[in-house]
Amino acid sequence: MTKKPIIKFSAKAIRKLSASEKRVVTKLIDAAEAISAIYEQQENSNYLGANFYPHDVTKEEIVKAARHNKAILSPYTMVEKNKKGELIAIPYHVKFVKQLEKVARLVKEAAKITQNHDFAKRLEVQANSLLDGNYETSDIYWLSLKPYKINFVIGPIERYDDKLFFTKCAYQSWVGIMDEQRTSDTTVFKNYIVSGRRKVLAPSEKVDFLDKIQIRVDDVLIFSGLIAHFMFTSSNLPNDVGLMEKHGSEITIFKPSFDIKFNAEHHPIFHAIFEGKFQQGYPIDVLKMGSLRNSYLHEISHTLLRYRDSERRLKEYFPVFDEISASIYGVKACGSLLLKDVISQKELEAIMVMFVARAFSWWTSYLKEPSIIHYAQGFAIALNYFLESGAIREAGGFSWPNFTKLFVSINELADTLERILAVGTYEDAQHFVEKYASLEIFERFRPNLKKLI
Ligand SMILES: [Zn+2]
Structure with a gap:
């Protein structure tokens, strides 16, 4: 990485905060900024294992060492060589103690300022977890809280940099x-989708966690x-199932x-791939x-x-089905919102139109980052x-004969994909991918999309 791993956004939302809330947010931004110094020590795009493992050690050697010392493959340790050349694991909270003390101090200062008692406690717990490595306690406490207007997440969380x-x-x-x-x-969408889901599940199925899903849209400051x-x-956190x-x-x-993504990708793609006259029915705000x-x-x-057990059954095809079925199921579930007049047909059409445009944005992203091929393949299946x-047609760009056909097709596909996830075999998945996942559908639009590739 060449540039500093920090992005600050200017958010008008900050103006709505009280004086003390602004002070809390300022402290938390300082804490967030300070954590980037640790990330810089971990990240290294020249190596599959980034800096998490010594660069002169093979994958096999790491696996072998992990047999005797489980901490080697813990999500929260740096692997190093000791003087004798043996692999050892150093917990993050030990390795980075100096920087973490600074970060934790800032978080605790914010906790002292905030007038929200629960949020203060949450910040205390978060700061302590950075210092003692007990991230689970912190996650559990956080999930037990009611949503609060200020959101602060910090710690070792995502695994994408460990490509080894x-x-x-x-x-x-x-x-x-x-x-x-x-x-x-x-929240309206979530409640409809969750109650729609309950209707099709057998009473014996364990669905308690459905009530514990929280969802929010945030103006991000950093x-x-x-x-x-x-x-x-x-x-969507925590990552632990x-x-x-x-x-x-x-x-x-x-x-x-x-x-940023909508303006740079989704919206230009919409104009590049849909038939001219069809586009006219969809103003930018509706599409957004x-x-x-x-x-x-x-x-x-x-x-x-x-x-x-779907991961075990579908093996390397699992990520393809996992991602596309979530996208397709989501659109299908909008049917119940339409029935109750929570959304208009036009709004549902916009969701479907943008589903198609976003499919292409996964393809353009895949061209830059081949490791996300499962998204491109999944969306190719749908298209x-x-x-x-016959739900969509391609003549001078995409259009649909009528909205209903596409909605029916989405319903069919959602059921098929879910059946593969739920009970499908490896061969079922393979057959489906061979039949539908060709990326040629995207390639055909390459000339229209040359500004984006
Ligand atoms: Zn996903």
Whole structure:
């Protein structure tokens, strides 16, 4: 990485905060900024294992050492060589103690300023977890809280930088302020989707965690560490499935990174791939809301579509089905919002139109970052399926004969994908991928998209 792993956004939302809330936020931004120094020590794009492991050690040697010392493959240790040349694991909170003390001090100062008692406690627990490495306690406490307008996440969380084992978590932090209007839209969607889901589940199925899913849209003030590098538009934490089932999860949509993506990719793609006359029915504001709703529909659906053994059955095809089924299921679930007049047909159309545009943005991202091929393949499945079924047509760009056809096709595909996730065999997945996942559908539009590639 060449530039500093910190991105600051200017958010008007900060003006709505009280004087003491502003002071809290300033401290938290300082803490977030300070954590980037640790991330810089972990990150190294020249090596698959970044700096988590010594550079002169093979994957096999690490696996062998981990047999005697489990800490070697803990998500929260740096692996080094001792004087005798043996591999040892040093916990993050020991290795980075100096920097972490500074960060924790800033977080505790913020805790003293805030007038919200629960939030103060949360910050205390977060600061302590940085110092003692007990991240689970901190996550559990956080999930037990009611949503609060200021959002602060910090710690070793995402594994994307460990391309060797996908195990080591890199440090990141963000500070956000809730966008109340959009958050209430997400909550309406979530409640409808969750209650729609309940109707189709057998009473014996364990669904308690459905009540514990929280979702919010945040104006972000700062991204630091890994998240500044990847510029996620959303997150769903905690990553640990066991914790999630017991204590729920919190989905956050990051408005500034979403806005950047919409303006730079989703909206230009819409103009590049849809037929001219068809485009006229969809003004930019409607499309933007449609695209944002795709983001949260995807995240909400992920939490509803977990089958314990699907990874084992589908093997390397699992990520393809995992991602696309979340996106497709999300759009399907909008049917119940339409029935109850919570959204208009036009709004649902915008969600479907932007589903197609976003498919292409996964393809353009894949051209730059081949490791995310499972997203491009998943969306190729959807587009090829729609074309084959006659739900969309391609003549001077995409259009649909009528909205209903596409919606019916989405319903069919959602059911097929879920069946593969739930009970499908490896051969089922392979067959489906061979039949539908060709990226040629995207390639055909390459000339239209040359400014974006
Ligand atoms: Zn996903």
